[in-house]
Amino acid sequence: MKLNNLDRQISMLCPTCGCKDFSFDEQDENGLVTCVQCERQLTRADLVTENSELIAENQNEIVKEAKKQVEAEMKKMLKNAFKGNKNIKIR
Ligand SMILES: [Zn+2]
Numbered sequence: 001m002k003l004n005n006l007d008r009q010i011s012m013l014c015p016t017c018g019c020k021d022f023s024f025d026e027q028d029e030n031g032l033v034t035c036v037q038c039e040r041q042l043t044r045a046d047l048v049t050e051n052s053e054l055i056a057e058n059q060n061e062i063v064k065e066a067k068k069q070v071e072a073e074m075k076k077m078l079k080n081a082f083k084g085n086k087n088i089k090i091r
Pocket of ligand 1: 014015016017019020027035036037038040
């Protein structure tokens with residue numbers, strides 16, 4: 001069973017102004033991120049905390065999408081299982 005790519009990009013929002021653009025040092029994973037609009041600085045952990053609702057929503061959607069794909073795949077498998085077996089009679 002193969003699922004489609006469920007990768008999603010989640011855009012974090014600035015808790016102050018709602019801007020999606022942040023500047024940060026890619027080399028420094030513990031560095032602060034800075035909102036490019038209001039210049040609020042926060043740690044990545046804080047940013048994740050502030051956006052936890054958004055992230056949870058996204059996760060729900062990914063789960064929903066995965067379920068849909070699995071269900072469709074199961075139906076296909078069931079159909080295939082009976083394909084070509086028209087002559088089999090259940091006694
Ligand atoms: Zn901002």
